[in-house]
Amino acid sequence: MSVGYCCLGSVPHAAPLLARLFSRAIRNACISDCVSSIPTMDKYEAYENYSDFDDESVWDGGHFRYAKPKQATANRKKPAAVRAALTDFNDDVADWVPTYARPLDPKHHERQWLIDSIGPFFRDNVILDVTRRVKGGKEANVYVCVAHPSAGVELIAAKLYRPRMLRTLKNDAVYKAGRQLRGEDGKLLKGRREKLALAQKTTFGKQLDMTWWIGNEFATQLTLFEAGAAVPRPIRHNGNTILMDYVGDEQMAAPTLIDTSPEPGEAAALFGIIMDNVALMLEHHLVHGDLSPYNILYWDGKPVIIDFPQMVNARTNPHAFELLQRDISRVCAYFARFGVRADPARIARDLWLPYMGEIKS
Ligand SMILES: Nc1ncnc2c1ncn2[C@@H]1O[C@H](COP(=O)(O)OP(=O)(O)O)[C@@H](O)[C@H]1O
Ligand SMILES: [Mg+2]
DSSP, X not given: OOOTTTOOOSXXXXXXXXXXXXXXXXXXXXXXXXXXXXXXXXXXXXXXHHHTTOOGGGEETTEEOXXXXXXXXXXXXXXXXXXXXXXXHTGGGTTOOOGGGTTSOTTOHHHXXXXXXXXXXXXXXXXXXXXXXXXXXXXXXXEEEEEOGGGSSSEEEEEEEOHHHHHHHHTOHHHHTTOOOBOTTSOBOXXXXXXXXXHHTOHHHHHHHHHHHHHHHHHHHHHHHHTTOSSXXXXXXXXXXXXXXXXXXXXXXXXXXXXXXXXXXXHHHHHHHHHHHHHHHHHTTEEOSSOSGGGEEEETTEEEEOOOTTOEETTTOTTHHHHXXXXXXXXXXXHHTTTOOOOHHHHHHHHHHHHHOSOOO
């Protein structure tokens, strides 16, 4: 659509083998709350501890310095114990150190976090190396990876979320409203155990939570990509990480629109493509929820929309129309600087009505 503005058990000796396989399966499943070798701390908690050291202000030219504890830390694990625990989870890739991480001090938290998060993709022959960090933030880092020849592309972007991303999103009732719980496979979570764990915020519950958000983002991005939207093709997800097509080249990642100044003639066409994508999302009952020139890349003269964890379902989220209006207003405000005149309220209404019917106030 073009928008109106312009455009086994009985076998002897089998038991130990089964026990080993079973414990490995638990580890790999990444949703276990009982890892035998680490009775008091699992992977999620380890990352939470890591995230206490994530403040970039205490990084010292790539060398790790301890931050002053923010609160009484009698029960807090020492970073060495945290790292030891994390390493234990990834015995398959324990020796793998990607190029980007090599200059980092072995004690640097980012190094182990990276190895632990991206290692499974290396083990599964999806990526060969991590060469560069595109962007580091409080909630996620994006890295450039060299793809395995079987991947069909040369470079892959890896987005690694920190546990605090969940805290931020979950505190935002606007985004959470009307969401359904989904597991890593995108299927609805119906189990009593899962719901209880989430409600009680157990370790298992927190892992489920991350799985839910990441799985949701991946599934949404895939739906949009398959529908022909201008979004990077999602490739794989695991734990806290999503792999997707990298936009850019070996020298540089695509800039965001905010760092770009389109020519006046080009601006209207870009605006049209972005609004057509907003319409396409709505056709799939989706509203981006954080659309702005900061979340649109510009490459080869075309826009690419990114960053979907806060995407909402237009049918079930009572704030969807407001979010749609805000998304459109932000894009209009940016393009107004380049001579594109548009009425965001009218565009939002014209888009909403055909797909969603009446606008509830
Ligand atoms: N697929 C991609 N290809 C190239 N760069 C990307 C890609 N995805 C994200 N980036 C870069 O990483 C930055 C952060 O990504 P984004 O998904 O917006 O995360 P957040 O805003 O939550 O930190 C973007 O502004 C962009 O520079
Ligand atoms: Mg962003």
